[in-house]
Amino acid sequence: MSANLYDLFTSRLPADPRTTFLETGDGAKLSYGDIEASAGRMTRLLGDLGVKPGDRVAAQVDKSPQAVLLYLACLKAGAVYLPLNPAYTADEIGYFLGDAEPRVLVCGPGVAAALTAAAEAAGVGHVLTLGADGSGSLSEQSAGLEPRAGAVERETDDLAAILYTSGTTGRPKGAMITHANLASNALALHRIWGWRDGDVLLHALPIFHVHGLFVALHCALLNASTVLFLARFEADAVIEVLPRSTVMMGVPTFYTRLAGHPGLTPELCANMRLFISGSAPLGAETFRAFEERSGHRILERYGMTETGMIASNPLNGERLPSTVGFPLPGVRVRLAGEDGGIGILEITGPNVFKGYWGKEENTNEDFSPDGWFITGDLAAIGGDGRVSIAGRGKDMIISGGLNVYPKEIENQIDGLDGVRESAVIGIHHPDLGEAVTAVVVADAMGAISERSVCQGLDGKLARFKIPKRVFFIDELPRNAMGKVQKAQLRERFADTFGE
Numbered sequence: 001m002s003a004n005l006y007d008l009f010t011s012r013l014p015a016d017p018r019t020t021f022l023e024t025g026d027g028a029k030l031s032y033g034d035i036e037a038s039a040g041r042m043t044r045l046l047g048d049l050g051v052k053p054g055d056r057v058a059a060q061v062d063k064s065p066q067a068v069l070l071y072l073a074c075l076k077a078g079a080v081y082l083p084l085n086p087a088y089t090a091d092e093i094g095y096f097l098g099d100a101e102p103r104v105l106v107c108g109p110g111v112a113a114a115l116t117a118a119a120e121a122a123g124v125g126h127v128l129t130l131g132a133d134g135s136g137s138l139s140e141q142s143a144g145l146e147p148r149a150g151a152v153e154r155e156t157d158d159l160a161a162i163l164y165t166s167g168t169t170g171r172p173k174g175a176m177i178t179h180a181n182l183a184s185n186a187l188a189l190h191r192i193w194g195w196r197d198g199d200v201l202l203h204a205l206p207i208f209h210v211h212g213l214f215v216a217l218h219c220a221l222l223n224a225s226t227v228l229f230l231a232r233f234e235a236d237a238v239i240e241v242l243p244r245s246t247v248m249m250g251v252p253t254f255y256t257r258l259a260g261h262p263g264l265t266p267e268l269c270a271n272m273r274l275f276i277s278g279s280a281p282l283g284a285e286t287f288r289a290f291e292e293r294s295g296h297r298i299l300e301r302y303g304m305t306e307t308g309m310i311a312s313n314p315l316n317g318e319r320l321p322s323t324v325g326f327p328l329p330g331v332r333v334r335l336a337g338e339d340g341g342i343g344i345l346e347i348t349g350p351n352v353f354k355g356y357w358g359k360e361e362n363t364n365e366d367f368s369p370d371g372w373f374i375t376g377d378l379a380a381i382g383g384d385g386r387v388s389i390a391g392r393g394k395d396m397i398i399s400g401g402l403n404v405y406p407k408e409i410e411n412q413i414d415g416l417d418g419v420r421e422s423a424v425i426g427i428h429h430p431d432l433g434e435a436v437t438a439v440v441v442a443d444a445m446g447a448i449s450e451r452s453v454c455q456g457l458d459g460k461l462a463r464f465k466i467p468k469r470v471f472f473i474d475e476l477p478r479n480a481m482g483k484v485q486k487a488q489l490r491e492r493f494a495d496t497f498g499e
């Protein structure tokens with residue numbers, strides 16, 4: 001039997017094909033019955049453009065039902081889907097195209113001209129466009145085509161997607177994720193979160209990450225659930241659709257903002273059965289404030305790009321703040337280098353990715369000699385098996401659920417005129433969890449200002465990576481080995497953004 005994830009989804013289609021799959025904020029609907037033909041036409045187009053099983057298809061597109069169809073069409077074609085944040089600059093996209101060498105790039109109509117040179121340089125065969133409203137050459141060229149029936153056969157180990165993620169050094173690495181990785185994780189989550197008939201998913205996440213694309217949409221597809229598909233997170237819009245929803249997934253910032261919204265009440269959430277949080281630590285304060293305002297204890301889970309979901313608080317047992325619960329069925333966890341009960345979390349299971357695209361050395365570094373994946377997160381494991389994330393062993397900032405790698409920002413800042421050196425750190429931020437903050441040593445007093453640092457980064461880095469504050473100091477604190485003491489800097493600037 002084929003291991004194509006697309007076949008798993010179609011095996012779970014609702015009895016009534018008119019059942020709504022996606023309903024957008026303006027009320028437009030795509031039914032489950034529409035998926036086969038609409039995605040099938042895109043699959044046909046990809047085939048006509050020469051996309052073969054295993055070829056990469058990159059997509060830097062706004063969130064829309066057509067973008068979801070494009071993902072499903074890629075699965076159906078046996079192609080490898082490569083989603084990219086629309087906030088990335090042309091420079092950033094150029095790197096991904098050069099590394100993954102996709103056959104096709106689908107991008108927003110507004111950026112197609114700016115990306116053409118990068119696409120040509122990377123040998124991308126075709127650039128198609130897809131706008132937030134579904135318009136563009138992808139839709140035009142696929143419109144009249146005969147839908148491709150049936151999905152291309154795939155083995156469990158064949159790639160379904162590549163998602164880029166960075167390490168502490170070097171450029172982003174493409175995590176190779178297989179059909180079996182995604183299927184095992186989706187089935188486990190569907191089961192442990194007790195998905196049932198009539199569940200309606202409130203979806204306000206972006207769809208270029210594991211969270212919004214895989215965790216959220218896969219559960220809904222396996223359950224033939226309707227998805228209230230909001231273009232972005234906006235607290236007023238979420239409050240409006242909460243009464244029609246039963247399950248919501250979000251990053252902690254969503255819950256912090258909702259807990260501060262005057263419209264959040266237990267009555268508003270009467271239909272809700274589950275609020276799930278992940279991608280960054282959920283503060284105990286937000287957990288409590290949200291419970292007070294809504295009557296719901298948020299279920300926190302933990303995962304990463306390379307592994308999908310790893311652990312989850314229980315649906316029926318105790319949901320504890322500051323813990324991420326128990327390993328998913330089939331997933332095993334252990335600690336390496338344990339000291340005082342805390343060590344680096346390592347995991348093994350059917351969800352663990354196949355390695356980094358074209359980077360065997362990086363892949364080897366991230367696995368233990370006996371084949372467990374080294375997450376780089378610091379954790380404790382209780383006597384009952386409950387996992388708590390205690391910090392990060394890797395130098396990474398999570399701002400509003402988006403990862404930022406200090407090295408990437410430091411390299412750009414260090415290249416600016418007037419800068420001697422810099423250190424980029426994450427400082428506690430009441431809304432974003434952590435905010436990107438730069439500490440700069442200037443060549444000379446007044447050689448560069450906060451504003452000119454940010455202006456110098458504009459266009460080179462996606463806007464969410466631009467420091468929210470830049471501080472100037474005379475010298476970076478270093479240890480005897482010459483390593484910058486970021487903990488000292490974090491302490492010194494801890495109060496920058498308030499409580």
Ligand code: MLC
Pocket residue numbers: 204205206209210211212232233251253254278279280302303304305399400401402432462463464465466
């Ligand atoms: C937007 N901006 C951010 C930001 N998002 N800055 C820092 N951190 C962020 N996360 C900046 C924009 O560049 C812009 O800056 C300004 O804020 C306003 O943009 P916006 O789009 O209006 O922002 P907002 O709507 O407030 O977005 C915040 C957010 C969003 C938290 C709602 O970032 C979001 O939806 N995050 C979810 C990310 C996610 O899905 N992560 C899952 C990763 S998967 P300027 O300068 O241009 O004005 C993963 C694995 C797992 O980690 O376990 O799930």
Ligand code: AMP
Pocket residue numbers: 165210277278279280281282300301302303304305306324375377389392398403
């Ligand atoms: P990414 O590389 O975008 O997949 O981000 C994965 C990282 O997010 C993990 O390695 C953790 O550091 C962090 N993360 C995800 N979920 C949680 C959580 N519930 N608590 C703490 N950290 C989390």
